[in-house]
Amino acid sequence: MLAINNLSYYIGGRAIYENASLHIKPKDKIGLIGLNGKGKSTLLKLIHGDYQPDTGSISKSNECTLGFLNQDLLSYLTDDSILSVAMQAFGETVDIQKQIEVILKKMETDYTDDLVTKLAKLQERFEALDGYSMQAKAEEILEGIGFKTADLVRPLKEFSGGWRMRVMLAKLLLEKPSLLMLDEPTNHLDLPSIEWIENYLRNYEGAVIVVSHDREFINNTVSKIVEVAHTVLTMYEGNYDFYLQEKGLRSEIQKNAFENQQQKIKQTERFIERFRAKATKARQVQSRVKALERMDLVEDVVDENAAVNFKFKFKQKSGRHVIRLENLSKSYGDLSILKDTTAHIERGDKIALIGANGKGKSTLLRIIAGTEPIEGDREEGYNVIRGFYAQHQLEALDVNNEILEELKQAGSDKTELELRQILGCFLFSNDDVFKKIKVLSGGEKSRVALSKTLISEANFLLLDEPTNHLDFISENILIQALQQYLGTFIVVSHNRHFVSQVANKIWYIENHEIKEYPGNYDEYVYWRRSSAQNLEDDSHKKITKPAKSPAKKNKPNTSSNDKALTQAEKELGDVEQKIAELEVNIKKQEDHMADPMIYGNPDALLRANEEYQALKQELRNLNTRWEELFNHLENM
Numbered sequence: 001m002l003a004i005n006n007l008s009y010y011i012g013g014r015a016i017y018e019n020a021s022l023h024i025k026p027k028d029k030i031g032l033i034g035l036n037g038k039g040k041s042t043l044l045k046l047i048h049g050d051y052q053p054d055t056g057s058i059s060k061s062n063e064c065t066l067g068f069l070n071q072d073l074l075s076y077l078t079d080d081s082i083l084s085v086a087m088q089a090f091g092e093t094v095d096i097q098k099q100i101e102v103i104l105k106k107m108e109t110d111y112t113d114d115l116v117t118k119l120a121k122l123q124e125r126f127e128a129l130d131g132y133s134m135q136a137k138a139e140e141i142l143e144g145i146g147f148k149t150a151d152l153v154r155p156l157k158e159f160s161g162g163w164r165m166r167v168m169l170a171k172l173l174l175e176k177p178s179l180l181m182l183d184e185p186t187n188h189l190d191l192p193s194i195e196w197i198e199n200y201l202r203n204y205e206g207a208v209i210v211v212s213h214d215r216e217f218i219n220n221t222v223s224k225i226v227e228v229a230h231t232v233l234t235m236y237e238g239n240y241d242f243y244l245q246e247k248g249l250r251s252e253i254q255k256n257a258f259e260n261q262q263q264k265i266k267q268t269e270r271f272i273e274r275f276r277a278k279a280t281k282a283r284q285v286q287s288r289v290k291a292l293e294r295m296d297l298v299e300d301v302v303d304e305n306a307a308v309n310f311k312f313k314f315k316q317k318s319g320r321h322v323i324r325l326e327n328l329s330k331s332y333g334d335l336s337i338l339k340d341t342t343a344h345i346e347r348g349d350k351i352a353l354i355g356a357n358g359k360g361k362s363t364l365l366r367i368i369a370g371t372e373p374i375e376g377d378r379e380e381g382y383n384v385i386r387g388f389y390a391q392h393q394l395e396a397l398d399v400n401n402e403i404l405e406e407l408k409q410a411g412s413d414k415t416e417l418e419l420r421q422i423l424g425c426f427l428f429s430n431d432d433v434f435k436k437i438k439v440l441s442g443g444e445k446s447r448v449a450l451s452k453t454l455i456s457e458a459n460f461l462l463l464d465e466p467t468n469h470l471d472f473i474s475e476n477i478l479i480q481a482l483q484q485y486l487g488t489f490i491v492v493s494h495n496r497h498f499v500s501q502v503a504n505k506i507w508y509i510e511n512h513e514i515k516e517y518p519g520n521y522d523e524y525v526y527w528r529r530s531s532a533q534n535l536e537d538d539s540h541k542k543i544t545k546p547a548k549s550p551a552k553k554n555k556p557n558t559s560s561n562d563k564a565l566t567q568a569e570k571e572l573g574d575v576e577q578k579i580a581e582l583e584v585n586i587k588k589q590e591d592h593m594a595d596p597m598i599y600g601n602p603d604a605l606l607r608a609n610e611e612y613q614a615l616k617q618e619l620r621n622l623n624t625r626w627e628e629l630f631n632h633l634e635n636m
Helices: 040-048 071-075 082-089 091-106 113-128 131-144 149-153 161-175 191-202 215-221 240-275 279-294 361-369 392-396 403-408 416-425 430-434 442-454 472-484 496-502 521-530 559-593 602-635
Strands: 002-011 014-024 029-033 055-060 066-069 179-183 207-211 224-229 232-236 321-332 335-346 350-354 375-380 386-389 460-464 488-492 505-510 513-517
Touching: 002 040, 014 040, 014 232, 029 040, 029 215, 029 240, 040 066, 040 179, 040 207, 066 161, 071 161, 082 091, 082 131, 082 149, 082 161, 091 113, 091 131, 113 131, 131 149, 131 161, 131 191, 161 179, 161 191, 191 215, 207 215, 215 240, 215 496, 224 240, 232 240, 240 279, 321 361, 335 361, 335 488, 335 505, 335 513, 350 361, 350 496, 361 460, 361 488, 386 442, 392 442, 403 416, 403 430, 403 442, 416 430, 416 442, 442 472, 472 496, 496 521, 513 521, 559 602
Parallel strands: 029 207, 029 224, 066 179, 179 207, 350 488, 350 505, 386 460, 460 488
Antiparallel strands: 002 014, 002 055, 224 232, 321 335, 321 375, 505 513
């Protein structure tokens, strides 16, 4: 249906694609994945014809039609209703309907045989195109992706960018192109809408290419994965779970080849360095120099599951009660969001606030942050230090700052080395930290803003859609950071994999009340699916105000627990310091072992290696102890 052959495309002399090839069959369901900035959206624009390849070709069959959902469509505005915009998908059918309406109007005063004949032909064609059901189809899809029936007659221009994007998605789905290309379709969808789209795409008759950083969405909709990496396209026959398994096997082979080659390079370089000045070895030295120049280098493997260690430091720990909302009500005019509801956030809670758009999740987050006026009581606990991440934080970045400079201004006491280590975790390495904010992509700005939030020394984080614009590696890093975070947080997210990895409680808003499931996301989903009744069942757990202790003597004594917690935290800090010192010593030992004088002395090299292995074993022991202490603290 569509063939990409030996495609090359350059931006500013940098190769985005080089001799890349891909063949798409009529019913392929493809997930296009890869790191941010590697060319996923560029490939879709090349296929669509917005960009032209420098070399190679993109050819498609005559019957192949394209539909492309991209972020540029956010700027489209019109006074037409969203139903009318969606029905533009039925171009010929809508045009015939208008002609029929004009003829019917004429026939009120001019009833002629010619008009009757013309009307009959138009009605026959209209029926053949299934015109009588086109409005019902448009309404079904618009309501499926979250619009209310009353919204369908409202002008498109009245809706926000995210909702306008949904209308354009509905229009594309109604057009039913042979190849449907979707660039980050879930960024503007809530969970019910995501699930509806998943089901639609699974049954879609044509081919689909999806670019998405929502791994659950990818896993549930595609049967093939195409990875964009190293300027080429690599196909994996299976969904995302299969890709992870197969990629692991391929990566292991590639990693071994890379390490073997690196060892060979080091040995060759040491030989060259040692014998460069000896005339008797000149020919051998030159031979090895040329061999290095001709060597086809094996790329190292980028590990998406690489472990990171965030050393969170709090100036002070919050009290047991972080936020208490009592008899809370919130409305905008006649629109009621929350009504006489109660909720408590305790120290150590890791809450995911989920649900459909329009229920008030972002409003509730602002209420918790103390920036939204309410009816009722909001009480913030002792020593609570808030850190807030939302998409508008990207605009708050100083575009003239360098990345490292921006983090230095975040109010942290961390050294430049510590800040660079944190930026390295978020894929800003070496000279990347000196890039200006203004030249960064949306995903890169998100990583900078998240870094600032995580180093703020806040003991209570509020995170609004933090995974938007993050690729899988960055998302995995954020997951690990939050798993290691010893404070409290509440996160709004529609990313199911992310939520399942970080939350120990689930909140959602129903019937204007805050409701809680006291477990992780997977348990919550199982409970919802296995429940014989709907969400209003009496077994549903509502957050209620706990009864006050009738007497002071009933208040639990936590002094011993606090003492044990303080002692464990101190030991954890000591172990972290020892690990840092040991890592420095290991680096020094590695430099020592790389010395040609040591390398040329077998006895000295043996002793140095024994010392090195002892240091490595001590580091493994300390890391094991750190994990034990960390798990102990989490349980406490």
